[in-house]
Amino acid sequence: MTATKGLEGIVATTSSISSIIDGVLTYRGIDIDDLADHASFEEVVYLLWYGKLPNKSELEQLHRDLSESATVADSVIQQIKLYPKDTNSMAALRSAVSALALYDSEANDMSQEANLRKAIRLQAQLPTIIAAFARIREGKEPIAPKANVSIAYNFLYMLTGKEPESIAVEALDKALVLHADHELNASTFAARVTVATLSDIYSGVTSAIGALKGPLHGGANEAVMAMLEEIGTASNVEAYISEKLANKEKIMGFGHRVYKNGDPRAKHLQKMSGELGKITNNMNWYDMSIQIEELVTGQKGLKPNVDFYSASVYTSLEIPRDLFTPIFAISRVSGWTAHILEQYENNRLIRPRAEYTGPVNQKYVPIESR
Numbered sequence: 001m002t003a004t005k006g007l008e009g010i011v012a013t014t015s016s017i018s019s020i021i022d023g024v025l026t027y028r029g030i031d032i033d034d035l036a037d038h039a040s041f042e043e044v045v046y047l048l049w050y051g052k053l054p055n056k057s058e059l060e061q062l063h064r065d066l067s068e069s070a071t072v073a074d075s076v077i078q079q080i081k082l083y084p085k086d087t088n089s090m091a092a093l094r095s096a097v098s099a100l101a102l103y104d105s106e107a108n109d110m111s112q113e114a115n116l117r118k119a120i121r122l123q124a125q126l127p128t129i130i131a132a133f134a135r136i137r138e139g140k141e142p143i144a145p146k147a148n149v150s151i152a153y154n155f156l157y158m159l160t161g162k163e164p165e166s167i168a169v170e171a172l173d174k175a176l177v178l179h180a181d182h183e184l185n186a187s188t189f190a191a192r193v194t195v196a197t198l199s200d201i202y203s204g205v206t207s208a209i210g211a212l213k214g215p216l217h218g219g220a221n222e223a224v225m226a227m228l229e230e231i232g233t234a235s236n237v238e239a240y241i242s243e244k245l246a247n248k249e250k251i252m253g254f255g256h257r258v259y260k261n262g263d264p265r266a267k268h269l270q271k272m273s274g275e276l277g278k279i280t281n282n283m284n285w286y287d288m289s290i291q292i293e294e295l296v297t298g299q300k301g302l303k304p305n306v307d308f309y310s311a312s313v314y315t316s317l318e319i320p321r322d323l324f325t326p327i328f329a330i331s332r333v334s335g336w337t338a339h340i341l342e343q344y345e346n347n348r349l350i351r352p353r354a355e356y357t358g359p360v361n362q363k364y365v366p367i368e369s370r
């Protein structure tokens, strides 16, 4: 038995949800470029769950279902009020999503219909939880979700209490489309491992949030913004990046386990970052990002991943830095739940082996002799 570090190159399951073939990402066989240009996030959610694009009435029904499910149990809101104000936002999300299960009478109903209803509730309630957390920690009251608006609109509305501008809603919606699913990424794998024990969907999503939090995965978007803020201006970029690379330190938002010739999602976010920079009359973050990309790609051959330009996109939308990774979760919960439903459909316990590298033939030594 020989271990493959980080399971690189290991094919651990079959899946018909999304694919990465020759650097092209598809959801249910549709190129991400096509979806980024034409689909709404809700259409993508439907596509991931049901395997086909919705017709008009199916999409309207999904909008209604999501709208009706967006209110979070008051007991969970009361719990969020007890969280320390300076707690990590992904830790808060992880705890609140776990708590949702306590107040869902269907939490342990493993029927397919109940699991689909719970997937809808999770998709609808993650934005409400994150917006509520963001307001509560500032001493403000949470804002109830609005009916008959998109998830992107509702999130911005619940966060600020103001009607968001359509340009902001469109940008966030596209970012949600781009982050929705990504084959067997670390958080999706964590979700599948959890539910393959026949544990419930809330446990699966809670595991996934824990995995997404780390800076080698979803946490990278926040780390990118921290880096941009630390660098400050374009004139500091070259010295900063060269020093990091010389010290063999990682530049957040670059590199990928699967894509070696570039992440197909990054170009959409780069374009949005430039457009939003122009609209907000602040090209600083975009200009710095372009310069960083030139240096890192030039010196290391590494290309930006989905997290790199999403940092400047969200900053242009005036979203606090520590909500970037929770926003990733608002989108990816669609993929997590699609994968959880797929895992239940054809389940087998996921239980690989480890190559043992410890000592052998040891004997128990009584405590007084140690």
Ligand code: ACO
Pocket: 006, 215, 216, 217, 218, 220, 249, 250, 251, 252, 253, 254, 255, 256, 257, 258, 300, 302, 305, 306, 307
């Ligand atoms: N900056 C500098 N060097 C890097 C970077 C980077 N961002 N990424 C990889 N490298 C280097 C490594 O140091 C290593 O060099 P070495 O062979 O000289 O030791 C080589 O490239 C291979 O890197 P690994 O870390 O082994 O690649 P792996 O496939 O394990 O990791 C990962 C992929 C985690 C994404 C990595 O590229 C990384 O840490 N990137 C920064 C964090 C990040 O942006 N994560 C988000 C990924 S996308 C997502 O999850 C949504």
